[in-house]
Amino acid sequence: MGKINQGILGGVSGQVGNVIGGTWKGIDYLRIKPSSVANPKTPDQVDQRTKFVTVLRFLQPITEFLRTGFKKYASGMTQFNSAMSYNLNNAVTGTYPNYSIDYPNALVSRGNLAGGENGAAASTNAAEVDVSWDDNSGSGGAQATDKALIVILNPTKGEAVYTTAGAARSATAETLTVPSNFTGDDVEVFLGFISEDGTKVSNSSYLGSVTVA
Template sequence: MAVINQGILGGFSGKVGTVIGGSWKGIDYMRSKPISVANPRTPAQVDQRTKFVTVLNFLQPLTSILRTGFKDYAVKMSAFNAAMSYTIQNAISGIYPEYGITYADALVSRGSLTGALNPSVLVTTPGLIDFSWVDNSGTGTALATDKAMLVIYNSAKKQAVTINGGNTRASGSQEVMVPTTFTGDELNCYIAFQNENQSEVSNSTYLGEVVAL
């Protein structure tokens, strides 16, 4: 049974025949009831699910930073789902069933703010990852007060260390501590910037792979 909350012209929640109604983020919607399929595991469906799981495993440890990094693309979907869509379309490698992520093509932040200039990452001290960049304040939309967004992703363990709102653009560097369990693992690193009130973000830049000491 469906319930009409705002009269005959309003949206409804529940089921009427083969139509299901509901609301998400204040938007009323209707969709048809799924048709029963005798064999839901067609090759195309299995292929798409495998891609989905591959991307999900990559992005789940990055959820907190994706909420900021992809918020501009959270239109009728969550920021996480926007990141999922981008990654599936742009950063999947391999063929079924051996899919992987092309880390250089992935984004952890997507926006119009001026990004990092000549960023790099270095490991010289056990347990620390050193990020550095050139202060490009005043170029494009870059401001000295912009804050770094840093990601260190451990593909072997499917874990990540993320910094959302780190050192300022003017500071030019930041050290990030990683767990001792990361020692000897290959780590994929990214940098982006957000402005002071988090209303704008830059595209992230992939800095390559380092090995934790």
């Protein structure tokens, strides 16, 4: 129990309510006792934190790419945070603690420009990944001059190869070179498009998992 010395205007010794008093070198002092902090490791918090880390590992290798891919959905937040929010809510599968990314539902670019049609990915030459699509110019605002947005993600190594100004939509294909140490690894491939002037972006589409030759 604390005491208030010399009446209400005197010094406080010990604890009175949430006020702690004492004397240091003849000087009376007061400090507020810190509020107790709620348990930061409740089951819900740990569950959400695990999902967050799962998405973070997915997006960190393409941080720079997301500046373009999510440029239209970064109102009041960074492009990375916008991508985090979307994928946290839409692209996590599994149950605690075994969460993983649901790639077909993940987005690495987001917007209302028409995406690619019949996209496909393959690797037939060493350290190369071939990406192809149909030319759907004229559909949903798609233009022949739109540029491909391509992501080749290596989840095992936590690395990625990407382009934000790839081949034109009308070219219908592009080959990206990946590091030689990707050989034998499974990579996840995404395709989107951006208008030539950079003002419009499409939702990305997942082209599947490819084993690098």
